[in-house]
Amino acid sequence: MASSSQAFPLADSNSSSSSSSSSEGDPFGALIQQDQDEFYEIMNSVRPEIVEQVFQVRKKKQYIHRDREGSHYQLMKDYFNENCTYPPEYFHRRFRMQRELFLHILNAVKAYDDYFVQKKDATGRLGLSSIQKMATAVRIIAYDCAADHYDEYIKINENTAIKCLKAFCNAIVAMYTEEYMRPPNEADIAQLVEEGEQRGFSGMLGYIYCMHWEWKNCPVEWQGTHRGRSGKNTLVLETVASQDLWIWHAFFRMPGSHNDINVLDHSSVFNGIINGQLPPVNYVVNGHHYRMGYYMSDGIYPKWATLMQTIPHPTTTKEKLFAQRQEVARKDVERALVLQIKWVIM
Incomplete structure (x- = not known):
């Protein structure tokens, strides 16, 4: 490689004299010329081996022959x-x-x-x-x-x-x-109602359930709002799944500090009913006709017409049978959430 004086040559006397003579009446030109002279002086003081390291050519990527x-x-x-x-x-x-x-x-x-x-x-x-x-x-x-x-x-x-x-x-x-990522249509509603009737729950559309999904890489400034009761940073996933593990509703963005009721207030699960977009659900129970389906839920949920809670402490045979059947329906959504274990990247 050329020497440092060759790599960064100082301005010769002719150029400097001409530039100085041209900048006698221009104070800004004199300052610029002074800065240029200082720059060339500094660059000429750099050792050649350092210049070689800075401007060395990048090595080519090694080729690996893969079979x-x-x-x-x-x-x-x-x-x-x-x-x-x-x-x-x-x-x-x-x-x-x-x-x-x-x-x-x-x-x-x-x-x-x-x-x-x-x-x-x-x-x-x-x-x-x-x-x-x-x-x-x-x-x-x-x-x-x-x-x-x-x-x-x-x-x-x-x-x-x-x-x-x-x-x-x-x-x-x-x-x-x-x-698959859509609300159920009329044919899907009929299939869900038929599955519910076979299991003893006429008009059931599924089981609504919330789980806390651990967020390992949660930013530090968000950890206060995302820390759940387990002490870990989580996001809440609200989902509804059918017996064939079709997840037809998923709401996933609420911080882990929220409970199921807070999540339900922000969820879109009932938007179809509120806006009149959900197909009618026709079924008969004890001689009474109904046109709106319902979801099985835990006891924390409010007592709405579209939610049917479990019996926390069943005593009679009928109550025990009801709690047992509802627990079976809950297993549907729990089986669907096993996808978190099946696909580790989630």
């Missing part, structure tokens, strides 16, 4: 071939779903976003397969692991794994939000 083809073959052999190594229960435990559902979602994602379609790179070599990309995204969601955790098995680098995760989540939200 993507071998990884795809091993993944198919382990889980997807006809005589695969691991049985279906192993697949369900490790991918949190049945293999048939995995393949169904895979085909839908490929049709929605061609990022999951296997392509060739600039050298003509095949890239990651669609199964490798989706398997990476699903396992990260299931175990909340680092992005490069499956590099050794699936042969996928960290940046590509993050891209797969984002593309998969965006595709799922775009494809299934309209179908």
Whole structure:
């Protein structure tokens, strides 16, 4: 590298004399010339080795040859071939779903976003397969692991794994939000009422329930309002779920310092009834006709016509039977909330 005097040459006498003569009548020009001279003097005093460290060329990223083809073959052999190594229960435990559902979602994602379609790179070599990309995204969601955790098995680098995760989540939200994240329509209401009648509760639309979701990375300035009775920072999730684990109502934003009643005051669960948008619920109990459904709830909720609380201390046979049946209905929403344990990233 050139010496410091060559890297930052001082202005020569001709230029300095000409500039000084031109700035004799201009005091601002004299100040600027003085600053330039001081700058060049400081830069010439810098050691050459320090200049080399500042302006050194960044090293190229190291290339790692990953056996993507071998990884795809091993993944198919382990889980997807006809005589695969691991049985279906192993697949369900490790991918949190049945293999048939995995393949169904895979085909839908490929049709929605061609990022999951296997392509060739600039050298003509095949890239990651669609199964490798989706398997990476699903396992990260299931175990909340680092992005490069499956590099050794699936042969996928960290940046590509993050891209797969984002593309998969965006595709799922775009494809299934309209179908599943919506209030029940008339057909859904009829199905919910039929399920309730089979369980001894005519007109029941589900069980409303609140749980506290721990927020590990809660900002310090918010911890006072988000600390619940357990002493941990939480967010409250209000949800209603049916027997088939369809969560058709979810309200998730209230701080953990609120109880179920406060959450209900801010919730939109009854907006359909208030605005007259919810389809009518027709059922008969003891000869009386009703046109509005109700929800099972805990004893903390208010005594509204749309809420049916449990009996806290049943004594008679009828009361014990009612409390037992309602507890069975409560298990529906509790089973749905097990998703927090099933998908660790949540």
